[in-house]
Amino acid sequence: MLKDKRIRIVIGHYGSGKSEFSVNYAVKLAEMGRKVALADLDIVNMYFRSREKAKEMEELGVKVIASHINTPAVEVPSIAAEVYAPLQDNSYDFVIDVGGDQVGARALGRYVDYFKDGEYDMFFVLNANRPETQSVDKVLEYMIKIQDVSRARISGIVNNTHLLKATSVEDILRGQKLALEVQDKTGIPLRYISVLEDLIPDLPKDLEGEILPIKLFLRDEWML
Amino acid sequence: MAKxxxxGNEAIGAAAIQAGCKYFFGYPITPQSELPEYMARELPKVGGVFLQAESEIAAINMVYGAAGAGARVMTSSSSPGISLKQEGISYIAGAELPCLIVNIMRGGPGLGSIQPSQTDYFQATRGGGNGDYRLVVYAPANIQEMVDLIIEGFDVADQYRNPVMILGDGMIGQMMEPVEFKPPKRREIPEKDWATTGTGGKRKPNIINSLYIAAEDLEAHNIKLQAKYKKIKENEVRVESYNIEDADVVISAYGTTARIAKTAIAKLESEGYKVGLIRPITLWPYPYDEFKKINPNCKGILTVEMNTGQMVDDVKIAVEGKFPVHFYGRTGGMVPTPEAIIENVKKICGGEI
Structure with a gap:
């Protein structure tokens, strides 16, 4: 994780779990003593965005940047100019949580000058339990579409296959198989497996990719 | 099919297509816009038609037309958009046409907010349009249940020739959950021999209409409608309840709010409190009879809603004055917490309210 590039862009299909991955990844970096900022660039979706947990993240040492309109439910595609600060300030580890699909990736366009080869990672979050991303061909279709709009290059795949609190080891392994097939086809490495904390002991030990333990920040206790 | x-909004679309819905007419509004988006992408693949109308009023009248021609058709919107559709809904009910209407509620009144609410209970159950009509109103509490009710809801609409409404809140529309698609229980669905499909020169034209010039005719039509509603009340009430026979307090809540209530009840149980739940799945017809099973020594009923107290009226009708009926709600897009519900239950148990 510490070896990842300073700027990490998190993209993926709508509802693949980008925000939950981004929040957990950023919090983990902060726990490791890094100076971390997270930008929520989601201008597609109005519910379940990482900015809803800004307070919790700030308490854990993550600086959160979203809209300059400080109301979570405002339907204005506005992004704070402050996003430029961690792009320019090398002392930050920067996680950019992008909105879903190619539509959401469009918000990256204005920062394209900062995405120089070798200076950023772009992670594609994959959930094999989403109906739209269950085959290699469909995953590739999304990867290409989103990458084209983002004008940056995907450098890693995240196996984020889950059914929320009902996730089983089988779900994760099914996603792992799909992610490895995508890796074979594209040469883009499977970098992370995000897994609910209590499932980690049940996983096989030799899985490819680094395991990121996930705490569900965005789900209230009464939700599945 | 695996889970x-x-x-939620995508699942509504997938369920409708699974149920054989071929036509969707609507106009986008948060927090349900993923549904028209899904239909725009998926309906053409099954030979159906998605059409974004110029307004909600146009959309509901397109539903009126398609339903009149015997098609499986639906529309969806969120609170202010559903208000705009009321005239058409009343016409559809008057003309006895089957269709599915989805309301993913947001805060009101007026434009309100895009955050979740349950403020359209009155509108859905008392008729937002004019005239003595009823909708069958389902209030699913999770996405699986919503999918099941949509698939069955189309059949219910056909069986009774009546519009069916799915009443969800923004949370259930926006939330992700595991879901699988199962065939519904079989129902007797009559032939649509009333539909305007062309006479073929073999019969008199069918006419779809809600206008009756003669008072006697309109009264007869209304009596016929009421007989149908009576049948629906006898056959279609749906409710989930537990722990009510020996409860000290019974919570009544529907949809998302009922799930929060369940979390609260589980916590209260672990502290030794006896709390039951009555969760209406049909808001009309309302499960009044379920309240007759409540422990006669129950200290009170707590109704929890994301509004300022609408279903609470039905709860009062249901308990017939036997128990005090209390209310706790949040509004404007605020969602109740299990802790706040627990606090209210404890107050009732302690005789504080």
Missing amino acids: VLMK
């Missing part, structure tokens, strides 16, 4: 992870 997949879907967002």
